Amino acid sequence: MEINFKMIAKCLFEFEDELAKELRELGALDIKKGVRHVSFVGDIGFMYKANLSLRTAISILKPVFSFKISNEEDFYNELNAYPWENLIDKDGTFAVESTVNSEIFTHSRYVVFRTKDAIVDRFRDKFQSRPNVDTDRPDCQVSVHIDRGNCEISLNSSGDPLFKRGYKTATNIAPINEVLAAGLLLKSGWTGQCDFLDPMCGSGTILIEATMIACHIPPNINREHFAFQNWEDFDQSLFEVIKDSALKKVRSFNFEIKGYDKAPSAVEKATQNIENANLSEFITVKRQDFFESIKTSERHLHMVFNPPYGVRLDVDIPAFYAKVGDTLKRSYPGTSAWFMVADLEAIKHVGLRPSRKIKLYNAKLESRLLNYQIYEGSKKAAKQ
Missing domain, CATH: 3.40.50.150 (Vaccinia Virus protein VP39)
Incomplete structure (x- = not known):
């Protein structure tokens, strides 16, 4: 039986309506508009389809867990306590990205460093070895979103932003995204x-x-890689079926x-x-x-x-x-x-x-x- 889960599609400011409409037309469930994002529900095949087919999405996130924070120590402890070994191989690679709107943290780069520290320290304590950081093509891309005292941790299923379609090798002085x-x-x-x-x-x-x-034509059909292709549960044959189905609509x-x-x-x-x-x-x-x-x-x-x-x-x-x-x-x-x-x-x-x-x-x-x-x-x- 296929299991549905919540996802978040990030977008540019003022394009929430267009993204919600795209998601409706693709067949997403429980669509809710936010600011610069739209949340929705679907299964793993729908996650592949969303990455391939959404024109106005910048990335598709899969939320993993969330918690409240009142200081830096809370943040580190919550992250360090999470069983990252279920998501990241101790010999694998990971990267961290963050968006921050908070008085507790004022700099997104600092949040990235503290998240890396918490994950790496857990692996060192449990396994005496640790995964490496790879910002180019990591096995797992962790996304941290802090809004005031709320922190949501997700996996970025897209990897590189979805505006990197794969066709643009030549640009002029002021190219449009x-x-x-x-x-x-x-x-x-x-x-x-x-x-x-x-x-x-x-x-x-x-x-x-x-x-x-x-x-x-699916906008990301020319892309060479999505982050979900590095995940342990990646289903290559399902991905090919989703791609073929999208191309049949051309x-x-x-x-x-x-x-x-x-x-x-x-x-x-x-x-x-x-x-x-x-x-x-x-x-x-x-x-x-x-x-x-x-x-x-x-x-x-x-x-x-x-x-x-x-x-x-x-x-x-x-x-x-x-x-x-x-x-x-x-x-x-x-x-x-x-x-x-x-x-x-x-x-x-x-x-x-x-x-x-x-x-x-x-x-x-x-x-x-x-x-x-x-x-x-x-x-x-x-x-x-």
């Missing part, structure tokens, strides 16, 4: 039912994520997906990453300045892009965003255009009224995802 790109696309309502354009495609992340959504795509960039180096990198993702047959990338481009079809166009912010790439914000607005208005009738801005002053320079503004964060930058509906002729005429 793959999980953020997928989240923007889902927030924009992209499902693959029309033509798509990223007019400032950089190294191609948004194009690749858009194609995987349109074709129902569908064909009957519209165009295109990317532009004015930098030859970006076009080259995007082409390489698209090839790595085995998506060359679906995506066309060419060297093109968006401000000198026009819409090439009368069909409806869905546009999502991540313009430069003036943080890592130097741009004249007022002039740049005025040109974005002018280009959309002049050259892209029949388009739903979505893009993210981190400089909130930039919005007024676009010169168009956004139909939606969604608050987000790109790393620690407070941002807005904007939507502009560019109608054929006037908005009034379009409505009539």
Whole structure:
């Protein structure tokens, strides 16, 4: 009989709704939204499926135990008393990660060191030998989450964050995180039912994520490794069944997906990453300045892009965003255009009224995802 257990999928701030929806569609049970995470229930096969298929998750944690703490000594003693030998081989390897929101501990690195000490000391006392720390590919990745006086210990089943999809070998100066790109696309309502354009495609992340959504391709199918593959109870044959089942849901795509960039180096990198993702047959990338481009079809166009912010790439914000607005208005009738801005002053320079503004964060930058509906002729005429 298969046993269900609680899991926690971590996500970026403000993407809890998208992650909960993904989990519902995958078939998770008892879904509960938190801040930057969604908890759910499933069996071990579902844990494999969640790692393979969730677009907006950063990692999938399996909680092991929790306890209350009022000081550092409590923390060490609780960890040291836990039977880690049931999870970690004394000759194996482990690593520790932590997130901390507490007055007892003010530094996450210190929590990592104390956790390692407690685990290693237990092994030394019981077996006179100890597992080694391996931060690259440990047999067991321990996740410590401290929120005020509550401490939850989990195993990270993903290992490397799930935005490391496995297709991106070439990046530009300011690459967008793959999980953020997928989240923007889902927030924009992209499902693959029309033509798509990223007019400032950089190294191609948004194009690749858009194609995987349109074709129902599992986002992490190109990953070489998940942490759960090192666990003693890893079931290789079940994992293959889950993978095959996910790939059977892949569908064909009957519209165009295109990317532009004015930098030859970006076009080259995007082409390489698209090839790595085995998506060359679906995506066309060419060297093109968006401000000198026009819409090439009368069909409806869905546009999502991540313009430069003036943080890592130097741009004249007022002039740049005025040109974005002018280009959309002049050259892209029949388009739903979505893009993210981190400089909130930039919005007024676009010169168009956004139909939606969604608050987000790109790393620690407070941002807005904007939507502009560019109608054929006037908005009034379009409505009539």
